[in-house]
Amino acid sequence: MNYLCLDLFLTDIILLGTMKKLVQDFEVLQRKELNDDHFVLDVKALEPLPEIRPGQFVNVLVKDSNTTFLRRPLSIHFVDYERNTISLYIKKIGDGTKKLGELKEGDSLNIVYPLGNQYSIPNNANTLLVGGGCGVAPLLYLAKHLKEAGNNVTTLLGVRSEKDAVELDAYKEYGNILVTTEDGSFGEKGYPTQHSILEKEKFDYVFTCGPEPMMKAVAAYSAQNNIPCEVSLENTMACGFGACLCCVTETTEGNKCTCTEGPVFNINDLKW
Amino acid sequence: MVNLGVKLKDLSLKNPVMTASGTFGFGEEFEDFIDLSNLGGILVKGTTRHHREGNPYPRMAETPSGMLNAVGLQNKGVENFCKDIYPRIKHYDTNILVNVSGSVIEDYVETAAMINELEHIPAIELNISCPNVKEGGMAFGTSCASAASVVKAVREVYKKHLMVKLSPNVTDITEIAKAVEAEGADSVSLINTLLGMAIDAETRKPLLSTVTGGLSGPAVKPVALRMVWQVFNAVNIPIVGLGGIMNAKDAIEFILAGATAIQIGTANFIDPQVTEKVVVGIEEYMKRHNVQDINDLIGALQIQ
Structure with a gap:
């Protein structure tokens, strides 16, 4: 792999x-x-x-x-x-x-x-996409590409409440859609990393975008289970194309621009 | 045809529009957006004797009509520049200037000496005004004696055009300008960023990892214009004006205040094509005002 x-x-x-x-x-x-x-x-x-x-x-x-x-x-x-x-x-x-x-x-x-760069697209793998809050943004287009490459796609969205569980039909086009809500009003109650699917199913790849605490929890789950995991970071930036050096993230190879060398990073390259 | 060409002493620019160091990468970052040969010159990233990782994140905060940065001169050092970057960019049909910074005088001298050997780099901009490094940087540019000492030492090893970038974080910028002129600076560029800070009242924390940082953007333009005008009236060497230039109108204002050339910095982040637009806009202004030669506008401010 x-x-x-x-x-x-x-x-x-x-x-x-x-x-x-x-x-x-x-x-x-x-x-x-x-x-x-x-x-x-x-x-x-x-x-x-x-x-x-x-x-x-x-x-x-x-x-x-x-x-x-x-x-x-x-x-x-x-x-x-x-x-x-x-x-x-x-x-x-x-x-x-x-x-x-x-x-x-x-x-x-x-x-x-x-x-920026892009998420890796494996072939014929069982993939998990975990999104939280506004971080769900890139996952729909990712789900489409993953499905087209023959992957099984499960999207897990973590939101506050039922009213925030939006566009579920769009994700269904490309695979399975699961939701956690903080107040328990829809799907399973809790955070995405507490969803029962993580106990039941074995995934080959994990992709995530959302609040940093959530992504760190997803990264920890992936590391524990030895699953390759890519995260998309959202640092404040001025230019977006590598000129200002403001949006750096600390990696194992020093500071890298989130805008050009990210926003997608493999968790093994981050100092998390 | 109007004449847009200007001279900074021996250094000829096809037009007065340059880019400000730290906002333009090595030029390569902008190749998708503009034709670099349309610019008078480009200032590449601040280069130091040794590799620097820069400051921790967060390094930037948006502020009213501007931004604060605390990048801290992240760069791979002068040897990497000479070996890896210079061969990639030396073919650009524009003046390539390297911004040289350091913590101790020896670092400035060694860096400048190495860049002196690069055929296609006709000038350096000596950065004695970076507010984001702990030692050196701005400290050199805030007293006449230390500014003079670093310029004097670099002048001995650097044989081409020596531009010195001045800090606005001083009581009287004309005194510093005169001190570096006396030690052989060929031109001065001003202003570097103004020291500032931003606070998040909700979290009670500073927005920058370094607490304080350098303010740039239109917010600093009136200060920059004032300083260019003051320095224009104090020294005989050419002045390169910068600080919040967003368009051709701003650029013309700096030229009227006494700048022979201008640098565009923060605006590159918002419109990566702004530099080319400013060149076109200056030409349009000249036609509209029936000015044949851009040099007739330098310092042409009419006080009465």
């Missing part, structure tokens, strides 16, 4: 080396409100989209916000090549993301993309 992983890794590096980064205006097609503070923004490229890999992100320019100076890095939630659209899954946190939540059909959005 490790040899397979290495092969994929090398292929990915070659592929990413040829990926040109772009800065382009997109047109907002629609904004879907998921609950009080989460929404999905579908934006249409004016030129044909380049290849975008699961785990990559965009950096969007927020207009008309007095307090937002820098772009906002956002995970790519889904890519629809037929419609030529990217979907962004956004949580309203500060003024910048609130302004994004006011965008209407036909509005323009300036985007730098595609940024």
Whole structure:
């Protein structure tokens, strides 16, 4: 399994080396409100989209916000090549993301993309995707790629309450969907790492994105069970393409840029 | 055709637009977005004698109209630059300047001496103003005596254009500018970042791992403009102005205040194509104002 992983890794590096980064205006097609503070923004490229890999992100320019100076890095939630659209899954946190939540059909959005590396895609394996909060963002597009590569996909979402368990049908397209809620109002009560599936089933690969404590718990589960695990980090960044050196994460090989050498890291490379 | 070419003493720039060190990587990071040959020059990352890991995360905080950083000169050292990076970037059809920093004078001298040997690097920018390193850095740039001593020592080994980057974190920047001019600096660039800090009231913690960091972006522009104008009236060597330049209008303001060339820093993070847009915008401004030569605008501020 490790040899397979290495092969994929090398292929990915070659592929990413040829990926040109772009800065382009997109047109907002629609904004879907998921609950009080989460929404999905579908934006249409004016030129044909380049290849975008699961785990990559965009950096969007927020207009008309007095307090937002820098772009906002956002995970790519889904890519629809037929419609030529990217979907962004956004949580309203500060003024910048609130302004994004006011965008209407036909509005323009300036985007730098595609940024960062990608999740590895194994073949014919039993894969587990664990997402929490806004960190579920990259998992839908990852689930699609994993299924297409012949993997069995189980997505496990950890949310606060039933109203936060959104888009479950979308995940079902690509495999099994499970939910934990903190208040027990839906699925199993507790955190994702407490879900009974982890006792029942043996997974070959784990992929995760979400709050750091959750990812650390997922990493600990994976390490204990000797399962390869990749996490997607969300550090504050200024540029998104390796120029500012602000978003570093500590790895076994020193500080690395989360934006260019991540956001996806194998847990063995992190000092967790 | 208007003339955009300027000279920093012996160093010719095809136009006054350069990039600020620490915001432009080694130029390579921007090759997808712009044609580097359209710029007057690029300043590559702060380079030190030895490898530096920089400061711990978090290193950046967004602030009103700007940002604080505490990167701490993360770089692989001058030997790595000469061996690995220089061969990759030396073909760029623009002036490549290396920003040189250090903790002790010997480090500055050794680093500058090594870069002196690189054929396609016509100048260095001596960084005596980094607020994010514990020893050295800004400490050299905040007293006339220490600024003079480091410039004097580097001048002895560095034979090409020597630009010195000044700190705004001083009582009177003109005194420092005069001190480095007296020791043989060919030009001065200003300003480096302003020392600042940001606090999260909810957690009662600082937003930067180092508590304090360097403020950049439009928030510092009025301070930078004032200092460029003051230094312009105090020294005879050319000035490279920077601090919060976001567009061509800002760049023109620095030139009117006395800058021969300008550097664009933080704006590169928000619009990676901003440098090319500023070149075009300066040209448009000149046509609109019927100015044939950019040099006629340098220090052309009309006080009365």
